[in-house]
Amino acid sequence: MTGVLFIVGLGPGPDSWLVPEARGALAQSDALIGYKPYTDRVPERHDLERFSSDNRVELDRARHALQLAQAGRKVAVVSGGDAGVFGMAAAIFEAVEKGDPAWRDLDIRVVPGVSAAIAAAARLGAPLGHDFCVMSLSDNLKPWEVVVKRLVAAAQADFVIALYNPASKARPRQIFEAFDLLRTHKNGATPVAFARAIGRPDERILITDLAQADPSVVDMATLVLIGSSETRFVSRSGGRPWLLTPRTYGAAR
Amino acid sequence: MTGVLFIVGLGPGPDSWLVPEARGALAQSDALIGYKPYTDRVPERHDLERFSSDNRVELDRARHALQLAQAGRKVAVVSGGDAGVFGMAAAIFEAVEKGDPAWRDLDIRVVPGVSAAIAAAARLGAPLGHDFCVMSLSDNLKPWEVVVKRLVAAAQADFVIALYNPASKARPRQIFEAFDLLRTHKNGATPVAFARAIGRPDERILITDLAQADPSVVDMATLVLIGSSETRFVSRSGGRPWLLTPRTYGAAR
Numbered sequence A, B: 001m002t003g004v005l006f007i008v009g010l011g012p013g014p015d016s017w018l019v020p021e022a023r024g025a026l027a028q029s030d031a032l033i034g035y036k037p038y039t040d041r042v043p044e045r046h047d048l049e050r051f052s053s054d055n056r057v058e059l060d061r062a063r064h065a066l067q068l069a070q071a072g073r074k075v076a077v078v079s080g081g082d083a084g085v086f087g088m089a090a091a092i093f094e095a096v097e098k099g100d101p102a103w104r105d106l107d108i109r110v111v112p113g114v115s116a117a118i119a120a121a122a123r124l125g126a127p128l129g130h131d132f133c134v135m136s137l138s139d140n141l142k143p144w145e146v147v148v149k150r151l152v153a154a155a156q157a158d159f160v161i162a163l164y165n166p167a168s169k170a171r172p173r174q175i176f177e178a179f180d181l182l183r184t185h186k187n188g189a190t191p192v193a194f195a196r197a198i199g200r201p202d203e204r205i206l207i208t209d210l211a212q213a214d215p216s217v218v219d220m221a222t223l224v225l226i227g228s229s230e231t232r233f234v235s236r237s238g239g240r241p242w243l244l245t246p247r248t249y250g251a252a253r
Helices: A020-028 A059-070 A088-098 A100-106 A117-126 A143-158 A174-185 B020-028 B058-070 B088-100 B102-104 B116-125 B144-159 B172-185
Strands: A004-009 A031-035 A049-055 A074-079 A105-110 A132-136 A161-166 A190-195 A205-209 A222-226 A232-234 A242-244 B005-010 B032-034 B049-053 B074-079 B108-109 B132-135 B160-163 B191-196 B204-209 B222-226 B232-234 B240-245
Touching: A004 A020, A004 A059, A004 A088, A020 A074, A020 A105, A031 A059, A031 B172, A049 A059, A059 A088, A059 A100, A074 A088, A088 A100, A088 A105, A088 B232, A088 B240, A100 B172, A105 B132, A117 A190, A117 A205, A117 A222, A117 B032, A117 B108, A132 A143, A132 B049, A132 B116, A143 A161, A143 A174, A143 B144, A161 A174, A232 B088, A242 B088, B005 B088, B005 B116, B020 B074, B020 B108, B032 B058, B032 B102, B049 B058, B058 B074, B058 B088, B058 B102, B074 B088, B088 B102, B088 B108, B116 B191, B116 B222, B144 B160, B144 B172, B160 B172
Parallel strands: A004 A074, A004 A105, A031 A049, A031 A074, A132 A161, B005 B074, B005 B108, B032 B049, B032 B074, B132 B160
Antiparallel strands: A132 B132, A161 A222, A190 A205, A190 A222, A232 A242, B160 B222, B191 B204, B191 B222, B232 B240
């Protein structure tokens, strides 16, 4: 009865971005738990029991995983990207905090992964080459006023801004509100990238600027990057420009 | 003469955190360029020429890499962690921007990696489970006033704060100034983690709070995490507490 709970980030999509420790954790596990699009990415195996669930039942999923580990199972809970960044790690430890005190002494191991902002940045050049912030635009679990306060502070700090969960069918308008707000605080020439499904067959990247950006292309699979005052385009004749946030601040001014 | 330039993040240390695409890029390369502690992590190979350099000559290193790729070589430039986050990606595109116009059309590919904040968070639990920012504390390339402005804005935004390059032999006092500043803007009970050399044999993690934190333990290999108002400890009887920044903001208040 030596159960273990691995919290695994599968990366944005391709196996080439899955760290070996994650592969090893999946190979050792006899139970796989997660949102179905993520569990579907783990190959079938006769000795791996699969528990796939819908979105937005993270705490139920976390409790189930903890119960199985408590019963001696080797459990892998999977997220896309990195499990620590808007993934299952927080849900697991919230369940630990509120649940059976014995869960606190389970063998729980978080395996790091490639988060969407990191993967999108790699495709784009070096947009995260200087200070940045990472925010979820969803108000499902926080008040919209907190989102607004953070966007304004991020603009004042002149951080590059990476937005996760920018829109969904139930929240189609917030990304428009966010852009309206940012346009009042930042220069219209600020580079913007919409990076959708990075690393997957339907990957689509759109480069624009804050004044011209049309958020209607944004969906749940899109990572939105908004530059700092230093972020710029490095043009290429043969393709879309690179994005660069230089290491040096203010030198060119 | 089909040169290529791979910009590769080696992750924080262990091979188990090196994504397969990075391994593949290194295997294809015939030239390896980087700061010596990073190139030392790539195994010797008779057909891999090594160019190791000191710290803080990133632009020279970038130009050298671009020249070799232009000459038809397959070049890997390596960083620790993720190359896009305070790594070589920004230096390469800065060199492209200022250099030979032909460099703009080279085949340049950034390979994503596991950044130090992601790895530290995995060890700590789920400290990055909600909105956060990533900052370099170094004023080598930006004015200290910008650092201060960003720290204050990050505190006002109530972001979890991940500090890279928190101290060096030449900059031993800035982390003390940063903590003094944060103590005037944040609650003393805010969880703090000093995560040193994560994933390496000399890994050392210290958990404390903002009031008690003693930055004298901090060095260049340390990633400093300072919680938001929501970040808390989840105690364990058998070890140091987990850190949790829950997905829900303000629910427990």
